[in-house]
Amino acid sequence: MNQNPTLKKIAERLNVSISTVSRALKDHPDISLETKKKINELADLLEYDPNPYAVNLRTHSSKEFAVVVPSLSNFFYHSFISAIEEEARIFGYSVIIYRSSNDAKIEQEILKSCRHKRVSGIFIAITSETTDIAPFLKLDVHGIPVIFFDKVPQYESCNKICVGDEHAAGIAAEEIMNKGIKNVLAIFGDKNMSITKARLEKFSSVIGQGEDVNLQILYATSTDEAEQVTLAALPGYVGRKFAVFCMSDEILAGSMKAIQRKGLQAPKDLGVIAISDGMIPLLFYPEITFAETSGYNLGKLSFSRMMRCIAGSSFAQTIVDESRLVVGGSM
Amino acid sequence: MNQNPTLKKIAERLNVSISTVSRALKDHPDISLETKKKINELADLLEYDPNPYAVNLRTHSSKEFAVVVPSLSNFFYHSFISAIEEEARIFGYSVIIYRSSNDAKIEQEILKSCRHKRVSGIFIAITSETTDIAPFLKLDVHGIPVIFFDKVPQYESCNKICVGDEHAAGIAAEEIMNKGIKNVLAIFGDKNMSITKARLEKFSSVIGQGEDVNLQILYATSTDEAEQVTLAALPGYVGRKFAVFCMSDEILAGSMKAIQRKGLQAPKDLGVIAISDGMIPLLFYPEITFAETSGYNLGKLSFSRMMRCIAGSSFAQTIVDESRLVVGGSM
DNA sequence: CTGAAAGCGCTTACAG
DNA sequence: CTGAAAGCGCTTACAG
Numbered sequence: 001m002n003q004n005p006t007l008k009k010i011a012e013r014l015n016v017s018i019s020t021v022s023r024a025l026k027d028h029p030d031i032s033l034e035t036k037k038k039i040n041e042l043a044d045l046l047e048y049d050p051n052p053y054a055v056n057l058r059t060h061s062s063k064e065f066a067v068v069v070p071s072l073s074n075f076f077y078h079s080f081i082s083a084i085e086e087e088a089r090i091f092g093y094s095v096i097i098y099r100s101s102n103d104a105k106i107e108q109e110i111l112k113s114c115r116h117k118r119v120s121g122i123f124i125a126i127t128s129e130t131t132d133i134a135p136f137l138k139l140d141v142h143g144i145p146v147i148f149f150d151k152v153p154q155y156e157s158c159n160k161i162c163v164g165d166e167h168a169a170g171i172a173a174e175e176i177m178n179k180g181i182k183n184v185l186a187i188f189g190d191k192n193m194s195i196t197k198a199r200l201e202k203f204s205s206v207i208g209q210g211e212d213v214n215l216q217i218l219y220a221t222s223t224d225e226a227e228q229v230t231l232a233a234l235p236g237y238v239g240r241k242f243a244v245f246c247m248s249d250e251i252l253a254g255s256m257k258a259i260q261r262k263g264l265q266a267p268k269d270l271g272v273i274a275i276s277d278g279m280i281p282l283l284f285y286p287e288i289t290f291a292e293t294s295g296y297n298l299g300k301l302s303f304s305r306m307m308r309c310i311a312g313s314s315f316a317q318t319i320v321d322e323s324r325l326v327v328g329g330s331m
Numbered sequence: 332m333n334q335n336p337t338l339k340k341i342a343e344r345l346n347v348s349i350s351t352v353s354r355a356l357k358d359h360p361d362i363s364l365e366t367k368k369k370i371n372e373l374a375d376l377l378e379y380d381p382n383p384y385a386v387n388l389r390t391h392s393s394k395e396f397a398v399v400v401p402s403l404s405n406f407f408y409h410s411f412i413s414a415i416e417e418e419a420r421i422f423g424y425s426v427i428i429y430r431s432s433n434d435a436k437i438e439q440e441i442l443k444s445c446r447h448k449r450v451s452g453i454f455i456a457i458t459s460e461t462t463d464i465a466p467f468l469k470l471d472v473h474g475i476p477v478i479f480f481d482k483v484p485q486y487e488s489c490n491k492i493c494v495g496d497e498h499a500a501g502i503a504a505e506e507i508m509n510k511g512i513k514n515v516l517a518i519f520g521d522k523n524m525s526i527t528k529a530r531l532e533k534f535s536s537v538i539g540q541g542e543d544v545n546l547q548i549l550y551a552t553s554t555d556e557a558e559q560v561t562l563a564a565l566p567g568y569v570g571r572k573f574a575v576f577c578m579s580d581e582i583l584a585g586s587m588k589a590i591q592r593k594g595l596q597a598p599k600d601l602g603v604i605a606i607s608d609g610m611i612p613l614l615f616y617p618e619i620t621f622a623e624t625s626g627y628n629l630g631k632l633s634f635s636r637m638m639r640c641i642a643g644s645s646f647a648q649t650i651v652d653e654s655r656l657v658v659g660g661s662m
Numbered sequence: 663c664t665g666a667a668a669g670c671g672c673t674t675a676c677a678g
Numbered sequence: 679c680t681g682a683a684a685g686c687g688c689t690t691a692c693a694g
Contacts, residue, residue: 004446004447006686006687006688007687007688007689008687008688016664016665017664017665017666018665018666018687018688018689019664019665019666019667019689019690020663020664020665022688022689022690023664023689023690026689030663030664031663031664032663032664035663035664049443049447050687050688051388051447051686051687051688052384052447052448053384053385053387053388053448053686053687053688054384054388054670054686054687054688054689055687055688055689056384056670056688057382057384057385057388057669057670057671057672057686057687057688058669058670058687058688058689058690059670059688059689060670071409072403072408072409072412072428073404073405073406073409073410073610074404075404077403078402078403078404081403081430082432085430085432094444096427096428097403097427097428097429097430098428099412099416099428101413101416112380113425115335116335116380116382116383117383117384253613253614256614257614257615257616258616260615260616261616263596265594279404280614282584283584283587283588283611283614284588284591285588285589285591285592337670337671337672338671338672338673339671339672347680347681348680348681348682349671349672349673349681349682350673350674350680350681350682350683351679351680351681353672353673353674354673354674354680357673361679361680362679362680363679363680366679366680381671381672382670382671382672384670384671384672385670385671385672385673385686386671386672386673387672387686388670388671388672388685388686388687388688389671389672389673389674389685389686390672390673390686391686
């Protein structure tokens with residue numbers, strides 16, 4: 001059973017010291033070209049790769065980023081992770097993905113593991129239960145930068161990269177206004193979430209600028225509930241020119257079920273518009289028009305912020321990514 | 332900046348040797364109860380946790396499993412990972428998730444990283460490009476068990492945990508027969524994939540047992556293509572009693588779009604049935620009837636196989652998880 | 663230009 | 679029951 005090659009083995013075979021091999025492999029200027037050449041050749045031949053545990057033990061640094069998300073079955077996080085991986089590859093980092101299952105206790109365990117592993121940095125969308133952000137700040141102090149994305153804490157002084165909730169809600173509302181629709185049924189998520197508040201406020205304010213507009217606002221905390229409330233509200237609109245706005249994919253899935261159940265078809269019988277990461281709107285015909293919240297963009301932004309932190313930038317910053325309208329056939 | 336506590340620090344504070352601390356913390360019988368007690372108390376107080384790099388360097392073993400999947404935006408893999416994490420937590424292992432992006436080169440890099448990290452075991456769904464399985468076998472030889480799941484290689488002598496393709500196709504076909512439907516439009520995926528062959532063969536054979544049954548088989552390698560081929564085929568069926576069978580979620584998404592586009596509604600105008608992991612069928616009203624392929628079950632099966640390998644079982648085994656019918660309202 | 667040595671934090675065979 | 683010592687594989691200040 002051939003073991004992984006080590007510096008020692010290479011050194012013995014070449015009759016040089018371990019130090020020399022180590023230096024040659026990292027192209028240290030002290031080592032002669034000739035020595036470097038023969039060492040590199042043998043290392044290539046043996047497919048030498050440094051033992052990451054030994055390196056870490058010595059240097060206290062891993063070239064690893066951690067990404068922590070509440071859930072993986074989510075197009076938005078998926079594209080976020082894609083963006084991080086793309087960038088990380090370029091800079092020679094690898095990416096470890098953790099899933100908190102939206103459980104604050106698991107999140108704490110993951111954090112601890114990240115600390116012990118001395119990851120180079122953490123990208124995290126916190127759970128909805130997370131209240132204590134002291135552990136995160138502590139990591140930052142210990143030299144492990146933390147970039148919060150999407151689900152971020154209220155606390156001001158940390159690095160936050162967010163979806164432009166107001167902006168997305170605004171362009172959805174404008175699209176409704178542009179179509180001259182005067183009756184609007186808007187379904188929002190959990191009243192207590194800051195994301196709901198931000199989207200609701202902007203949406204209402206834009207819609208409120210129209211004349212004679214009739215806006216009904218409902219809330220749902222799950223896909224099932226969204227189906228129920230939409231189902232109950234729809235009869236009041238049938239026959240009139242109206243639009244349904246869904247503030248998220250979770251809501252959209254439920255509302256679309258209610259709409260199908262009532263036998264209504266967009267854009268003939270009603271308009272449908274959502275804020276979405278872009279997966280679910282494509283499953284229907286016609287495709288649903290939506291204000292896109294792009295995980296991919298957020299990933300790119302987060303990564304460049306991370307690299308700045310690693311380079312030593314210490315001030316915290318909140319970055320907001322703007323949304324764009326993706327036109328389907330549902331309005 | 333307070334560093335992480337180490338054995339040395341605890342030893343110094345308590346005026347004992349590092350060896351004693353190490354032993355006390357792992358409840359070694361040699362150490363007196365009294366000593367153990369005071370050491371454990373201090374360790375708790377300091378929130379001591381062994382440095383995983385040092386432990387690994389010494390013992391050549393990490394308590395980590397790697398899960399490698401082609402894609403994360405997939406309900407099936409998501410529930411597979413859930414199952415693995417649940418079990419791993421119980422046994423004190425942590426789980427690292429890698430994504431190969433269905434790229435054989437990235438897969439190789441991940442494998443290399445797993446080897447260097449000396450993970451305790453690997454669960455992998457291989458890419459569709461993967462042809463050389465020698466690297467996997469090599470890991471097995473080096474004492475890192477590899478459990479293939481879902482997307483598995485042809486090679487016989489390895490541990491494979493698969494979805495029951497034949498079984499799922501069989502129960503979907505039976506459901507169609509039971510409903511007395513004589514016209515069947517079946518859409519399958521990439522002709523070259525073994526999964527397609529297995530499902531097709533069983534499906535055809537069960538349908539073939541019916542009398543006067545008219546079966547049309549089409550292929551599509553993407554959601555868009557599924558939409559196109561379904562769209563082209565539908566007009567031939569309108570007005571007759573017929574069913575559409577979709578062999579996967581990818582196909583289902585496309586076919587449903589075509590069905591919606593033609594203004595057809597299940598179960599009034601046609602029957603719809605699929606093989607699915609259970610996410611997409613729930614987005615429609617009525618919900619689509621499907622033969623379930625459960626990632627969760629597969630995860631549980633894979634994990635118990637893994638633990639057996641770690642315990643020393645050396646013979647390879649192929650396990651097939653059977654499917655069950657989830658009745659929606661589409662038939 | 664090259665090497666010997668110390669040390670990262672742990673485990674464990676050996677000695678007492 | 680406890681400790682000194684070696685060593686896992688690496689890096690780097692120090693010496694020559």
